[in-house]
Amino acid sequence: MSRSVLVTGGNRGIGLAIARAFAEAGDKVAITYRSGEPPQELTALGVLAVRCDITDSEQVEQAYKEVEDKHGAVEVLVANAGITKDTLLMRMSEEDFASVVDTNLTGTFRVVKRANRGMLRAKKGRVVLISSVVGLLGAGGQSNYAASKAALVGFARSLARELGSRNITFNVVAPGFVDTDMTKVLTDEQRAAIVAQVPLARYAQPEEIAAAVSFLASDDAAYITGAVIPVDGGLGMGH
Numbered sequence: 001m002s003r004s005v006l007v008t009g010g011n012r013g014i015g016l017a018i019a020r021a022f023a024e025a026g027d028k029v030a031i032t033y034r035s036g037e038p039p040q041e042l043t044a045l046g047v048l049a050v051r052c053d054i055t056d057s058e059q060v061e062q063a064y065k066e067v068e069d070k071h072g073a074v075e076v077l078v079a080n081a082g083i084t085k086d087t088l089l090m091r092m093s094e095e096d097f098a099s100v101v102d103t104n105l106t107g108t109f110r111v112v113k114r115a116n117r118g119m120l121r122a123k124k125g126r127v128v129l130i131s132s133v134v135g136l137l138g139a140g141g142q143s144n145y146a147a148s149k150a151a152l153v154g155f156a157r158s159l160a161r162e163l164g165s166r167n168i169t170f171n172v173v174a175p176g177f178v179d180t181d182m183t184k185v186l187t188d189e190q191r192a193a194i195v196a197q198v199p200l201a202r203y204a205q206p207e208e209i210a211a212a213v214s215f216l217a218s219d220d221a222a223y224i225t226g227a228v229i230p231v232d233g234g235l236g237m238g239h
């Protein structure tokens with residue numbers, strides 16, 4: 001397999017593990033990164049790194065043009081880029097809410113819509129959206145994040161219906177707590193409290209999320225669409 005794969009936010013954390021998995025399987029992989037420089041290991045793997053802030057439609061358009069130019073139309077899109085701005089509702093500003101939705105939900109809309117053009121033409125495509133167990137269970141202090149991540153399920157399921165006859169699948173992966181920069185901000189106490197709720201009694205490694213994404217993009221998953229796959233150590237018990 002040597003498909004054109006695009007992973008947003010592929011410069012670190014879960015996105016980096018996903019990009020690595022596709023590249024090691026022989027796909028032509030491109031990642032977007034918003035800040036800093038992409039890690040050297042991606043260059044060694046032949047991964048194309050394109051600067052793009054998914055809150056800016058013009059940057060999304062430019063990124064796709066560069067990827068299409070070098071790798072051809074995107075056949076597998078993993079919409080992974082996301083942010084948190086945690087705080088209790090009474091302290092949450094409209095900007096805290098809107099910016100999280102603009103990145104996690106509307107940013108996903110921007111990259112999916114642009115990918116759809118090439119997928120329709122090719123009459124095939126795989127789209128995987130990275131949501132969160134928090135979108136399904138809720139979490140105090142994360143109402144903005146949970147709302148944005150829950151919305152991805154309705155978005156994916158609507159598109160699964162709209163575009164299933166065009167041989168494009170839309171699935172959601174809902175990770176639990178994963179060892180990345182996003183969870184490094186938690187205190188040891190918060191971490192212990194989370195782990196106490198997880199049947200498998202540990203955090204996930206980014207590679208464990210990547211494995212589910214690779215499966216959903218594989219031929220073995222050709223008949224799966226509109227699904228939400230939890231990779232959460234049992235935290236959500238299938239939700």
Ligand SMILES: NC(=O)c1ccc[n+]([C@@H]2O[C@H](COP(=O)([O-])OP(=O)(O)OC[C@H]3O[C@@H](n4cnc5c(N)ncnc54)[C@H](OP(=O)(O)O)[C@@H]3O)[C@@H](O)[C@H]2O)c1
Nearest residue numbers: 009013014034035053054080081082132175177178180182
């Ligand atoms: N870690 C967890 O426990 C966990 C659990 C469930 C779901 N998730 C989800 O998994 C995804 C990846 O999380 P992670 O833990 O790997 O997070 P991370 O280490 O904080 O990485 C987030 C990635 O998203 C990118 N990004 C953020 N805003 C962006 C924007 N406006 N435009 C383009 N890229 C942007 C970041 O780019 P920069 O490097 O430029 O900031 C970075 O590459 C997120 O959607 C997150 O919500 C994470």
